[in-house]
Amino acid sequence: MNRSATALLVALAIAGCSKPAPDPVEQIVVRKPGDPAVTVPTPAARDATAVGKQAFAASCAACHAVTASAPAGVGPTLYGVVGRKAGTLPGFAYSAAMKGSGLTWSGEKIDTFLANPQDLIPGTAMSAGAVTDPATRQAIAAYLTSLRNGG
Amino acid sequence: MNKWTRRGFIGTGVLAGGALVVGVAVRPGNQVGKLRGDVATGEGDQLVNAWVKIGRDNTVTAIVPHCEMGQGVHTSLAQMLADELDADWSKVTAMQAPADGFYVVPDAVREFIATWSLDAPRWIEPTYNGLFTKVSQLGDALVTGGSSSVRATGQHTMRIAGAAARQMLIAAAARKWGVPADEIVTENSMLTHKASGKAGTYGDFAEAASHETMPQLPPLKDVSQFKLMEQGIQRLDIPAKVNGTAKFGIDAAISGQQLKYAAVKAPPVPGAKVETIKADTAKTMPGVLQILNMGDFVAVVADGYWQAQQALNTIEAHYSTTANDGLDDAGLRARYAKALDAAGDKGGKVLAAKGDAAGAFNGAAKKVTAEYQAPFLAHTAMEPMNCTAWVHDGRCEIWTSTQVPLMARSAVAKALGIGAGDVTVNQLYLGGAFGRRLESDYAVQAARIAKATGYPVKLVWSREEDVRQDFYRPADTSRFAAGFDAGGKLVSWNNVFTQLHDPAGAWDASQYDIPNLSIRHAEADMHLRFGSWRSVDHSQQAFFIESFVDELAHAAGQDPFEFRRGLLGKAPRHKVVLEKVAQMAGWGTPPPAGTTRGIALVKAFGTIVGEVVELSMSGGRPRVTKVWCSADAGYVMNPDGFTAQMEGGIVFGLTAALYGGITLKDGAVVQGNFNDYPMVRMNEAPEIAVEFINADTKVLGGAGEPGLPPIAPAVCNAIFAATGQRIRNLPIMGHFA
Numbered sequence: 001m002n003r004s005a006t007a008l009l010v011a012l013a014i015a016g017c018s019k020p021a022p023d024p025v026e027q028i029v030v031r032k033p034g035d036p037a038v039t040v041p042t043p044a045a046r047d048a049t050a051v052g053k054q055a056f057a058a059s060c061a062a063c064h065a066v067t068a069s070a071p072a073g074v075g076p077t078l079y080g081v082v083g084r085k086a087g088t089l090p091g092f093a094y095s096a097a098m099k100g101s102g103l104t105w106s107g108e109k110i111d112t113f114l115a116n117p118q119d120l121i122p123g124t125a126m127s128a129g130a131v132t133d134p135a136t137r138q139a140i141a142a143y144l145t146s147l148r149n150g151g
Numbered sequence: 152m153n154k155w156t157r158r159g160f161i162g163t164g165v166l167a168g169g170a171l172v173v174g175v176a177v178r179p180g181n182q183v184g185k186l187r188g189d190v191a192t193g194e195g196d197q198l199v200n201a202w203v204k205i206g207r208d209n210t211v212t213a214i215v216p217h218c219e220m221g222q223g224v225h226t227s228l229a230q231m232l233a234d235e236l237d238a239d240w241s242k243v244t245a246m247q248a249p250a251d252g253f254y255v256v257p258d259a260v261r262e263f264i265a266t267w268s269l270d271a272p273r274w275i276e277p278t279y280n281g282l283f284t285k286v287s288q289l290g291d292a293l294v295t296g297g298s299s300s301v302r303a304t305g306q307h308t309m310r311i312a313g314a315a316a317r318q319m320l321i322a323a324a325a326r327k328w329g330v331p332a333d334e335i336v337t338e339n340s341m342l343t344h345k346a347s348g349k350a351g352t353y354g355d356f357a358e359a360a361s362h363e364t365m366p367q368l369p370p371l372k373d374v375s376q377f378k379l380m381e382q383g384i385q386r387l388d389i390p391a392k393v394n395g396t397a398k399f400g401i402d403a404a405i406s407g408q409q410l411k412y413a414a415v416k417a418p419p420v421p422g423a424k425v426e427t428i429k430a431d432t433a434k435t436m437p438g439v440l441q442i443l444n445m446g447d448f449v450a451v452v453a454d455g456y457w458q459a460q461q462a463l464n465t466i467e468a469h470y471s472t473t474a475n476d477g478l479d480d481a482g483l484r485a486r487y488a489k490a491l492d493a494a495g496d497k498g499g500k501v502l503a504a505k506g507d508a509a510g511a512f513n514g515a516a517k518k519v520t521a522e523y524q525a526p527f528l529a530h531t532a533m534e535p536m537n538c539t540a541w542v543h544d545g546r547c548e549i550w551t552s553t554q555v556p557l558m559a560r561s562a563v564a565k566a567l568g569i570g571a572g573d574v575t576v577n578q579l580y581l582g583g584a585f586g587r588r589l590e591s592d593y594a595v596q597a598a599r600i601a602k603a604t605g606y607p608v609k610l611v612w613s614r615e616e617d618v619r620q621d622f623y624r625p626a627d628t629s630r631f632a633a634g635f636d637a638g639g640k641l642v643s644w645n646n647v648f649t650q651l652h653d654p655a656g657a658w659d660a661s662q663y664d665i666p667n668l669s670i671r672h673a674e675a676d677m678h679l680r681f682g683s684w685r686s687v688d689h690s691q692q693a694f695f696i697e698s699f700v701d702e703l704a705h706a707a708g709q710d711p712f713e714f715r716r717g718l719l720g721k722a723p724r725h726k727v728v729l730e731k732v733a734q735m736a737g738w739g740t741p742p743p744a745g746t747t748r749g750i751a752l753v754k755a756f757g758t759i760v761g762e763v764v765e766l767s768m769s770g771g772r773p774r775v776t777k778v779w780c781s782a783d784a785g786y787v788m789n790p791d792g793f794t795a796q797m798e799g800g801i802v803f804g805l806t807a808a809l810y811g812g813i814t815l816k817d818g819a820v821v822q823g824n825f826n827d828y829p830m831v832r833m834n835e836a837p838e839i840a841v842e843f844i845n846a847d848t849k850v851l852g853g854a855g856e857p858g859l860p861p862i863a864p865a866v867c868n869a870i871f872a873a874t875g876q877r878i879r880n881l882p883i884m885g886h887f888a
Contacts, residue, residue, distance in 0.1 A: 020568030021595065024603050025425070026444040030434055033411055033454075033606055 052143025055136045060129055066147055075126060081105050082145045086121075097123030107141040114140065203232055203312050205320075209340055209354030211238045213309065216248040217300045218554055219388055220581035220588070221799075222855050223792040224300045226386045231305040231788060234379035235313030235372060238353070239340035245387055247578055301788050306851055314369035316360070323359035324351060374786070374848050383791030388580070399580045400552030403539040405607055410539065411440060413600050413610040414459035416468070417448040417620050419819035421678050423470040425449055433462040442466070443603055450600050456611050475678040475818040480626075483815060484524070487628040487649045487675045494647050494673035496632065502651075502658060506667035508632075511643035515634025519706045521699055523631070524880035525691035527813035527820075528624035528684055529828060534582020535617055538597035541607035546573045547598050552581035554588040562591040563598045574598075585803065586683035590622050615823040622682025623813060625650040629695040633703055641703060641718065643667045648695070649675040650688070654756065657688035660696055662725045662754065663718035678818070685803055686856040689755040693860030694808075694867070694881065697751035701868040702877060711868060712738050712750050724783055724846055725752060725759055731781035732761035735842060745769075746776065749869025751861035758784040758852030762801070762861040764837075766869035772887045773870050775805060775837045778862070783844040784852035793854050794841040800858025801839055806831040808863035812882045 056066070063074035070077045076092040082105050087098035101121050103109060113120045114131045131137045204212040213229035225245035233243045317337055324342045325332040328349045336343050343350045374381070391397035404410065418425060428449055430442045438458030443450040449468050453459035490499075496509040512518060538551040540563075547567055553559045556576045564571040581588055597610035612620075629648035636642045644665045648658065651672045658670050684690060704714035712733050719726040729752050733739070742748050745767050752761045765777035780797050787793045810829045814821045822828040867878040878886060 021566040021599055022446055024443045025446045026428065026442075027603055028430060028434065028442040030439045030441060033409065033440060 048139045048142040049146045051136070052139035052141070052146075055131070055140050056143055059131060060140070063126075063129070078144055079147055081147075082107060082110070082141075095123060095125040097121050098125065107138075107145050110141040110144060111137045203236065203316050205316065205353050205357040205360070207354045207357060209239075209242055209352040211236065211243045211340065211353065213243065213245045214248045215245050215309075218247065218552070218556070218578060218581055218584075218588075220552075220554070220584045222300075222796060223386045223388070223789070225388060226384060227301050227789045227792050228305050228309045229387065230379045230382070230384050231301070232309040232313035234377060235310045235369075236317045236353075237337040237339070237378075238313075240379060240384070242340055301851060301854065305788065306849075310371055311369060314371055318369050319360040319363040320353055320356050322363040323356045324349075326363075327356070327359065380788050381786075382789070384789055386792070392580075397580050399534050399582045400539075400550065401534055401537045401582070401609075401611065403537075403550035403577070403579060403609065405539070405541060405550070408541070408607050410607055410609045411452050411454065411604070412456040412459045413450050413452045413597070413608045414456065414463045414613065415448050415450045415596055415600075415610060416463055416466075416616060418468070418470040419619060420470070420473050420476055420817070421680060422473045422475070425468050426471050427469045429467040430465075432465040436462040436465070438462075441604055443600065444468075445596075445599060445603075448596060450596070450610075452600065452604055452608055456609075460613055473678075473818065478678065478818045479815050483626060483677065484628060487626075490649055490673040490675035491628060491630055491647055494671060496645055496647075497669070497671075499647055499671035499673035500651075501669065501671050503661060503668060503670040505661070505665075505669075508643045508645040508667040508669035511667035512632050512634040512645055515643060516637040517635040517639075517706065518632065519634075519703055520630070520632045521702060521877075521879060523629045523695040523698065525624075525627050525629075525694055526811065526881055527626045527679060527815075528690070528807055528811045529618045529621040529813055529820075529822070530583075530585045530587035530682070530684060531614070531617060531825070531828065531830070532581075532583035532585060532587050535614060536587070536593040536612040537610060538594045539607065539609040540594070540597035540601035542567065542598060542602040542605070545569060546575070547601070548575045548577065549594055549598060550577040550579060551594050551597075552579050552584070552588060553591065553594065554581070554584050554586075555591065558589075559591040559594045562595050566595045566599055567602055585685040586687070587621065589683050592620075592622075614825070618813070618823050618828055619820040621813075621820075622680040624684030624687075624690055624807075625652065625677055625679075625681055626813075627691045627695075629691070631695070631699045633699070635707060639707055641665050641707070645669045646696075646699075647671040647673050648692075649673055650677070650691070652681055653683060653687045654689075657692045657755070658696075660700075662722040662752075663700070663715070664721045665718070679813075679815075679820070685800070686755055686859045689753060689856070689860040690804070690807070690863075693751065693753045693755070694863040697753060697861065697864030698867050698877070698879070701749070701751075701864065701871065705871070710739075715750070715752060725754065727844060727846070728752065728759045728761045728781050728783050731842065731844060732763050732779050735779040735781060735840060736763035736765070736777075738763060747869050747872035749865045749867065749872060751865040751868065753857070753860040755857040755860050756853035756855075757850070758782055758854065758857035760797070760857045760861055762865045764862070764865040764869045766866065766873060768870075768873045773809075773866065773873070773883060774835070775866055775869075778837045778839045778865075780839065780841045780858065780861075781844065782841065782857065783846050784854060784857070785847040785850050786845045787843050787854075788851075790843070793843065796854040797841045797858035798839045800856065801862050802831060802836055804859035804862035805835075805837070805866070808866050808881060809835075809883050812885065 065073060065077040066079055067077065068079045072092045076089045084105055086101045086103040086105060087094040098121055114129065114137045116130055117124050117126045131140065204214060211233060213232045215225050215228045217224045217228065219225045229243055229245040233240055320342060321332050321335045321337065324335055328344055328347060330344050330347055334344055334346060336345065340353045341350060342353070342356065388397065424446055425444050425448065428444045433439060433442055433451060436458065438454035439451060439462045440454065441452040449463065449466055451459045451463040453462060534552060538549055540547060540549045547563055547569065549559070549563060551559065556578050560571050560574045560576045564574045593610060593612060597608060600610060601608045627648055627650040629646065632645040633641065634643040642665070644660055646658065646660065660670065661668060700715060701711050704711040707714060712729065715729055716726060719729065733750070736748060738748065738750070742765060746765050749764045749766065760780060760782045763779045764775055767774050767776055778801055780801065782797060784793065809831060863881065866883065870883070871877050876886070
């Protein structure tokens with residue numbers, strides 16, 4: 001490694017006199033560390049249903065199936081949930097709170113429910129699945145609505 | 152006098168305590184306080200000299216000035232020191248010398264001195280303004296490379312440190328007990344005086360010993376006295392690497408800081424600048440904090456690495472044009488051919504000349520000519536390039552895996568326009584390096600990004616960036632012309648090639664006794680950055696030379712082993728190594744059915760290595776089933792470690808020989824990941840047998856690189872034996888696609 005070492009040495013000697021590397025040519029600060037994430041404006045190309053499907057897979061699919069015939073998991077199947085009375089799918093052991101809520105699921109109700117399930121239905125057995133980001137909640141609601149429409 | 156004498160080394164080893172660490176002696180009363188805290192920690196700890204620390208609790212710490220990159224150097228160097236010290240191995244640990252300029256690697260500097268023909272007395276010049284100080288500071292000589300750790304630092308520094316420390320302990324005990332020093336026996340970190348029945352541990356005398364004079368010429372052990380040296384001692388770093396506690400560069404964390412991550416992309420064609428970027432999508436992507444056009448690369452900083460990389464992938468950058476934008480492999484080879492044509496049979500820079508090679512060739516009864524080509528190679532170390540940097544209050548701290556911590560420090564300081572003393576380098580384990588981490592480009596990038604953000608950032612390169620922005624083993628073309636006289640004697644060797652880097656003499660063929668020899672360099676430009684790639688020039692020269700020698704053997708109608716042996720009359724150590732490997736492989740007996748053998752012999756980094764390959768052509772594709780390797784490295788200090796280095800060199804070289812090929816299109820590197828730049832897998836790894844010859848206990852050879860060069864020609868020679876097909880350009884699998 002003789003020569004490369006020598007070359008390096010010489011390079012260093014020369015480099016010693018040169019200027020420091022330039023600062024950024026362009027610096028785009030999107031946000032500061034710790035600041036909340038920027039709301040992702042849904043690009044026109046990505047429709048809400050597709051985004052919702054993805055988010056559902058990530059946050060809900062562990063407990064909920066989305067086909068009519070699927071057996072119940074930890075939670076009931078959500079096929080056709082929009083328009084359904086809460087806590088009424090035959091064969092699923094709902095909590096008293098859910099059964100007695102008197103709600104009928106709409107896109108908006110699902111949105112509200114997911115913001116904080118315990119707020120809308122205190123005592124519900126759905127212990128996880130709250131979604132903080134409103135855009136994602138709406139997308140999930142749109143996806144669940146699409147299921148009923150034959151999606 | 153420009154020959155390095157042993158006396159010179161010892162003087163240096165001792166002065167290492169006083170002068171080599173830039174005027175700071177490292178014993179109490181000699182400015183110990185100037186050393187970084189973690190070396191001089193603990194009350195009662197005494198820095199007996201630069202490379203060893205003995206604690207009151209009787210532990211011995213070898214302070215190793217080389218990085219651990221899987222080669223086991225912390226162990227072998229600690230082993231050499233501990234043996235001279237007569238230390239109890241169970242109480243020995245190794246620590247990485249801090250990169251603060253108080254530790255340099257004397258021998259790396261010696262290499263500069265030798266090159267510059269400076270003499271020893273000036274070399275040990277102890278004054279602050281002395282030449283050495285200047286050289287060592289300039290050169291930032293804390294380097295791990297050149298297969299030099301054991302043969303240079305181990306042999307000439309660690310052993311001396313151990314021996315000197317032992318003498319100082321004895322002197323201290325003799326003083327306290329009032330007995331003659333030569334009646335004190337040392338063993339297992341204990342001092343004993345039989346006649347008086349007195350005994351004590353090294354720890355008991357560590358502090359007193361530090362007040363003793365450091366002996367100028369501590370006697371070193373003779374081979375017959377070795378206890379730890381020459382033992383296959385297990386590596387000190389293995390437990391941590393098995394249980395997962397070992398921290399590599401990429402594991403860096405800063406306590407109390409939430410790290411942000413950066414991903415980068417440099418222009419595909421070297422030398423181009425980033426003119427403009429379009430980052431509309433990246434701006435909206437999750438986790439993204441900043442998008443930077445740094446002029447010579449684009450960076451995205453995000454909460455997580457994956458987020459940064461995904462956002463970076465969506466950025467459209469516009470690059471400036473360069474003279475090489477249209478270059479592809481054919482263009483590069485044409486450039487090389489032009490230089491070689493111009494050099495002809497006499498031109499170019501003459502590296503070695505004996506007799507009249509061109510004339511002897513012209514008058515030869517039988518002529519053989521050939522052109523060989525080797526491709527560019529990338530390093531693809533398993534741990535991706537990475538560096539964590541934090542710039543605040545006019546200072547910069549980095550955490551990284553590097554072979555050159557002090558050069559990294561200088562490079563970062565220069566890039567940020569601050570003093571080297573304002574940069575702290577924290578060195579972690581290296582997840583492989585192979586020469587890639589002799590460059591500090593990634594550390595500089597991280598520091599510049601961290602300066603722009605103001606908060607700490609961990610930069611991690613994608614594999615694609617690693618493959619496309621490497622410092623490459625150069626592509627090269629080499630031409631040979633050789634001639635036999637009417638009696639069948641090889642009388643001429645004429646060789647010219649285009650790429651000359653390191654180490655000196657990698658092109659040498661003079662171990663073979665040929666009366667007329669000419670070796671020349673016809674310089675031709677390449678636009679990719681040159682990098683030291685495990686064994687450097689030997690990696691291509693060995694393929695060229697040892698393949699062509701094989702061609703000559705066949706042209707002469709001789710067995711390739713016998714042909715070589717016949718030419719080694721003036722190179723007895725080469726001959727012994729060649730005969731040894733032939734005997735190991737059973738050369739001369741018929742190979743197992745369906746297999747053939749190939750042989751090659753190369754001296755690199757002071758070590759002569761012979762390899763024989765056994766190969767089968769299953770399904771029309773070559774498959775290396777066995778490799779025998781014999782090596783003469785002078786003296787092997789840790790047989791286990793040495794064998795592992797030979798095996799590693801062979802497998803690394805086999806990967807390159809079979810698959811390694813970086814190609815160019817539109818001036819840019821085509822390959823990007825292991826799908827198109829594959830490695831040898833477990834199922835293709837041959838059985839390897841290594842044996843070594845201890846022929847010289849004083850002058851040692853290296854281990855990290857010498858195992859590699861012979862493998863490519865040995866495989867190609869075995870392919871010729873099987874198929875009659877001579878592989879003159881690599882990778883091999885390119886011929887069997």
